[in-house]
Amino acid sequence: MTERNETVDPAVRRDGWIIRSVRFAGWMSIWVGLFLLGFVAHQLFVTTYLAQQNNEKLEVEAQEYFVTVEYTEIPYVEPGASELTDPVDVRLPVPALKVESPPAAHEAFAIIRVPSLDRLEDGWAIVEGVSRKDLKNGVGHMPSTPLPGQPGNSVFSGHRTTYGAPFHEFDELEPGDIIEVETGIGIHIYEVRETIIVRPTEIWVTQARDGAWLTLTTCNPKFSARERLVVFAELVGGPNFAAISG
Amino acid sequence: MMIKRLFFALPGPRPVQVTLAAAILIAAFIALMFVYDWMGNNLLDSGGGIS
Numbered sequence: 001m002t003e004r005n006e007t008v009d010p011a012v013r014r015d016g017w018i019i020r021s022v023r024f025a026g027w028m029s030i031w032v033g034l035f036l037l038g039f040v041a042h043q044l045f046v047t048t049y050l051a052q053q054n055n056e057k058l059e060v061e062a063q064e065y066f067v068t069v070e071y072t073e074i075p076y077v078e079p080g081a082s083e084l085t086d087p088v089d090v091r092l093p094v095p096a097l098k099v100e101s102p103p104a105a106h107e108a109f110a111i112i113r114v115p116s117l118d119r120l121e122d123g124w125a126i127v128e129g130v131s132r133k134d135l136k137n138g139v140g141h142m143p144s145t146p147l148p149g150q151p152g153n154s155v156f157s158g159h160r161t162t163y164g165a166p167f168h169e170f171d172e173l174e175p176g177d178i179i180e181v182e183t184g185i186g187i188h189i190y191e192v193r194e195t196i197i198v199r200p201t202e203i204w205v206t207q208a209r210d211g212a213w214l215t216l217t218t219c220n221p222k223f224s225a226r227e228r229l230v231v232f233a234e235l236v237g238g239p240n241f242a243a244i245s246g
Numbered sequence: 247m248m249i250k251r252l253f254f255a256l257p258g259p260r261p262v263q264v265t266l267a268a269a270i271l272i273a274a275f276i277a278l279m280f281v282y283d284w285m286g287n288n289l290l291d292s293g294g295g296i297s
Binding site: 160223224 | 289
């Protein structure tokens with residue numbers, strides 16, 4: 001055996017090494033290709049299928065929540081507005097603000113519709129929470145912010161590419177486009193005011209605002225988590241509009 | 247060929263080898279889904295949250 005090895009031509013030995021290397025590289029390319037193909041299929045089709053199945057159930061859950069939700073009506077005084085001190089100062093009575101009880105964590109409590117976007121024309125359920133698990137259902141509400149239709153800045157986050165990609169077409173939104181959010185107290189109508197792109201750490205976009213606002217955040221650009229596309233929309237109609245706008 | 251060799255290298259009689267191979271395949275599939283999920287969340291689309 002040893003004797004035979006010693007007689008092998010060095011050129012032939014070198015060629016054998018090259019062939020083995022090329023074969024190894026070929027097989028590795030095939031396996032890496034299959035891995036990446038599986039990744040793309042998983043992200044684009046499997047996650048979307050799962051999210052759509054989930055969303056159908058969550059929309060039913062949200063509709064059931066609308067029937068059972070409890071709310072109270074309170075007089076709304078805009079922050080910073082002066083109290084009635086002069087007895088001669090008679091103001092017209094303002095409509096009361098409807099305040100619904102907060103939903104439980106992970107519960108579907110609202111439905112978002114954007115008539116100008118195909119993907120959100122029929123609506124998408126919103127769950128309470130923005131954890132990774134919550135967002136696998138599509139759209140989540142940041143619990144530390146007000147509920148939609150309430151004064152302040154209500155913040156939602158949603159997927160752009162995977163898990164049904166409910167916010168896929170958000171780059172097509174323009175000022176003046178309408179966003180509807182249905183909750184237990186009615187349909188709140190918002191109008192898009194501004195769209196900006198920020199870094200994922202710019203939490204100022206979630207801060208409180210005067211009036212009633214909706215802030216929607218999603219990944220940007222498509223197929224990347226590098227930045228955030230942020231849409232600001234202001235309340236222009238719905239059960240609480242009269243109370244908030246004064 | 248390599249997969250065949252790995253299968254025959256599994257311990258025990260044939261039914262045990264088949265069961266072990268099935269268990270390994272299922273575990274590998276689940277691990278692959280976790281890897282895909284992690285890659286998707288970190289590279290492709292994290293859900294759009296601000297933090």
